[in-house]
Amino acid sequence: MTTIADFKKELNKAIIGREREFDMMLIALLQQGHVLLESVPGSGKTMMAKSFANAFKGLFKRVQFTPDVLPSDVTGIRFYNPQTQDFVLKEGPISTNILLADEINRATPRTQSSLLEAMEERQVTIDGETIKLPAPFMVIATQNPIESQQGTFPLPAAQLDRFLFKLIIDYPSFEEEHEILRQYSNAPGEIRTKALIDTDTVAEWSKKASEVIVHEDIERYILKIIRATREHPYLELGLSSRAALAILQASKTYAYIHGKDFVTPDDVKTILPSAALHRMELSTEGVLTKRLPDLLDEIVFSIPTPIEATV
The missing domain is CATH 3.40.50.300 (P-loop containing nucleotide triphosphate hydrolases)
Known part of the structure; x- marks a missing residue:
């Protein structure tokens, strides 16, 4: 297996x-x-x-x-x-x-x-x-x-x-x-990987990832980040509801592939830049003063991190 x-x-x-x-x-x-x-x-x-x-x-x-x-x-x-x-x-x-x-x-x-x-x-x-x-x-x-x-x-x-x-x-x-x-x-040329997993394996891993526990505090933490991007004066386009769901599901799957059965704030922070930055757009003023990655870091830093949100 x-x-x-x-x-x-x-x-x-x-x-x-x-x-x-x-x-x-x-x-x-x-x-x-x-x-x-x-x-x-x-x-x-x-x-x-x-x-x-x-x-x-x-x-x-x-x-x-x-x-x-x-x-x-x-x-x-x-x-x-x-x-x-x-x-x-x-x-x-x-x-x-x-x-x-x-x-x-x-x-x-x-x-x-x-x-x-x-x-x-x-x-x-x-x-x-x-x-x-x-x-x-x-x-x-x-x-x-x-x-x-x-x-x-x-x-x-x-x-x-x-x-x-x-x-x-x-x-x-x-x-x-x-x-x-x-x-x-x-070894000149491409090193070809071996085919190890099939559609059944993907379905099984996906099901197990969906069973990872998400504390309500983690859900609220994600939503606070989402809403902060929508209200920030330097952002013309904040994160959508689709982005919120994507961040939640990706955090669960990240926790699963690293052997955990619950999501931590660090899991959210790890996947957040890859899941969020391409969905955000700076305003005219923001373009002159900020970089998107720095702005996202500031938003995350401004929101209190859940401390005991594990199970």
Whole structure:
């Protein structure tokens, strides 16, 4: 029986120094949430996504987004077959368990919006017919932050809100990068992970995560943070009710994958930046005076932390 520790160990064989990111991706898989990976080119975003998907015994498909990709290229299309004289449904790559949406901000807004229904309702509609997607269903999207605006289309707030996490991939440490050089110089090319867990395992872990206890004080703590973002003068857009639920569920799953049966304030604080920052927007005044991460830290610091909220 594969354990969570086994799964994480296998992932860390292929990608060095990304334990936190893989934790967040596992949380998203168990919650049927979605992850947006952002970093400079060449930092291993796509390899991370592929390594994660390869460790899961499910369907994995990839779409390389460009401005000429159409919505039907993602969701599928119904076309006329002259041999049968009937319309035939051809499912798109979105009919999978894990979809890698590579360089998603190169797609046009129309194509980006074709993912909204799938990400929120786990279904697609083609010519009036609703098609359920396999379970679990997870989108892992990548984008580069430093590219010029020419040929790119920034994701709107409604699209960003569908992502459970946005993970900023920093450069590895000196020691980690040294280990990368040693590992890949001895074994050129991609190190493929073994498929360790299947859909039944994901369903079992997800059920156990849902049973993690959340004290009422923790719920109130999360809500106080949410409401503080809505009322802050430097924020044009605070956190939504969807964000509150995402933070709660992600905190429960984070506690579970770390062997706990209850949520602590530290669990909430750990997942909060990845679950919240991409859903917030600074006001005009805020842009001139604050950085979003610093502002979120100030909000969290201003709210008393529950002390005995364990069971």
